[in-house]
Amino acid sequence: MTISNLNLVGTLPLLFLSAWACGLLLVDLWIPGDRKHMTGWMALSGFAITFFWVSSNLGQREEAFGGMLAIDGFSNLLHLVFLGSGILATLLALNYLKQHDIERGEFYPLMLFSVVGMMIMSMAKDLIVVFLALEMLSIPLYVLVGFARTRADSEESALKYFLLGAFSSAFQVYGIALIYGATQATGFAAIGDAVAISGASPLLLAGIGLMLVGLAFKVSAVPLHMWTPDVYQGAPSVVTGFMSVGAKAAGFAAIVRIFFSAFHSLAADWAPVIVLFAVLSTVIGNVAAISQTSIKRMLAFSSIAHAGYVFVAIVPGGYGALSDFAASAVIFYLAAYGLTNIGAWSVVIAVDHADGMGSDISNYAGLARRSPGLAAAMTLFMLSLTGLPPTMGFVAKFYVFRAALAAGYTWLVVVGVVTVLISAYYYLRVIVVMWMNSGDGQVVTPRALNFTVGVTAAATLVLGLLPGPLMAIVESSVRGLF
């Protein structure tokens, strides 16, 4: 490799954010303990600069680091999802950390490092890079999950997340080793060529399966979902909101790139597995969510179910002409889920108290009377998570199901619609509790939180009513990529 095919210019936003994270880690050392919010604001400005930098050049199509990274519409749009969730979570963290008495400066650099890992993940065109990016996003997350160190449930969920995460990444590494053994390559293009010539060998299929275990764990697909409710419940809520969007989107980015480009010719082999993940995740996630009384666990099972809907969108990717359509549907769904879910978690943070009370669905009783704005926003988020109009969630589900229909998976769409109906039960229950029941719990709504809730609610509504422009951007940036 020489300096000419490094393409440092193309990766500048990424390099900038990494350097910003390293710099912030050092600068934070000289910031006194009672002014740690300054670190937060600096992290925020780093995110914001990168966000606008990336969004100014969405349509580029380049490669970097000798073809190991791709800089294209797919990665750029997902970068916006990661950076956006980083911005919103940092805004929430400014007050959350102080309120829960866990304010330490390291929180923000860890967040930046994790986002850098997610960004690399969506650009990866080589299995080595996929593995490194996965670890780079996970290791800061392990620490962030255990960030509320004085609380035992935070520590426990961190240990659980760490042990299971390391376990699954060991599977992934072994899978990569077998794929390398079967194809003599780690780059997606070279693997694709080798697979097209030699077809599927048992070694290769075993490798793909093991690698998929690692990725499916990250996106919390059934049957690799057992950690999700515990970790989402125990982790600080800002971290949960962040990881439920960022880590999931990054995992799906890698799945899309690997399966649409490297293993495109093996679609007949992997499509049934993806279908299985889709059916199991939507059914089990939604059914298990019904019986939850804690809103955090309910949202955790809901996130498992949403992983299932993204898998529904991935299935058509194996059908040649449809792979662009499928990739657009994945991006759109992840963006919709990200906006809505971070909004919902900010409401959870507002109702949640430092003493651990307020995470029960019954604590939402009477919210409509005490703070109508918050309740209205939560109503919107619940409608969007269900997939009802006029929200972005509806458009996203519609998009996903249309992609599956185009590939001829009518029965899968039927399963999807039935599970949406099941999910309506528990999402709408929250709305009923908020508007019909009376209660007198307290909410804490600092300005940054109101801003986050306002932005996400407005975006969920506006993009639900007028999805056209965003859809056009997504489709034009992804066209011809896969």
Next chain:
Amino acid sequence: MIPTTYYLALSAILFSIGVIGVLVRRNAIVIFMSIELMLNSANLAFVAFAREFGTLDGQLMVFFVMTVAAAEVAVGLALIVAIFRSKASIDVDAVNLLKG
């Protein structure tokens, strides 16, 4: 020269021992050691393939896996020590505040 298949068989055996170790042992440190065993069995497979193909990609991958394993050790040990300090036990069955 030893055939590559032998190395692969050994690496598969090591990997299985690691998986079984994670599933049956209850001590967090031992579980963690089993995970390291799994990572290293993958390393063995990488090196064996790299030797067979006469390319360096596989050996390169081993470097990265080892580095990542070290980073995981740092975070994992810190978490385990933190748990031990608050619970005086690193038995994963004692980690039971969260249902599920």
Next chain:
Amino acid sequence: MLLQELLRDYLPIAILLFVATGMAFAMVALGHLFGPRRDGKAKLMPYESGMTPIGSAVRRMPVRYYLIAVLFVLFDIEVIFLLPWAVVLRKLGLFGLIEMLVFVTILLVGYIYVWKKGALEWE
């Protein structure tokens, strides 16, 4: 056939293994057979001379040892990248040097962080 070849290649090692094991057993056995035996209470102590040990040999270590060990692992592993780089240093030229400087700078960030946080102070 392959197996036979393999066995022939490893025959010297196998012989060495047997000889070494046999030697070890033989020495213990011979000492046991011909050596004089004078059992006594002092013989059963961990140290024949010096103080009588008190308490269990397994003690809890200060958590600081873990910290130092973890830091050692982290900063030790970077050699894995330095060594191959050093082998082809001349071929890589200036480009390789700059790359390595970037790498070492990142390490330095970690080092300054650890230092400033006081993780290297023993007391």
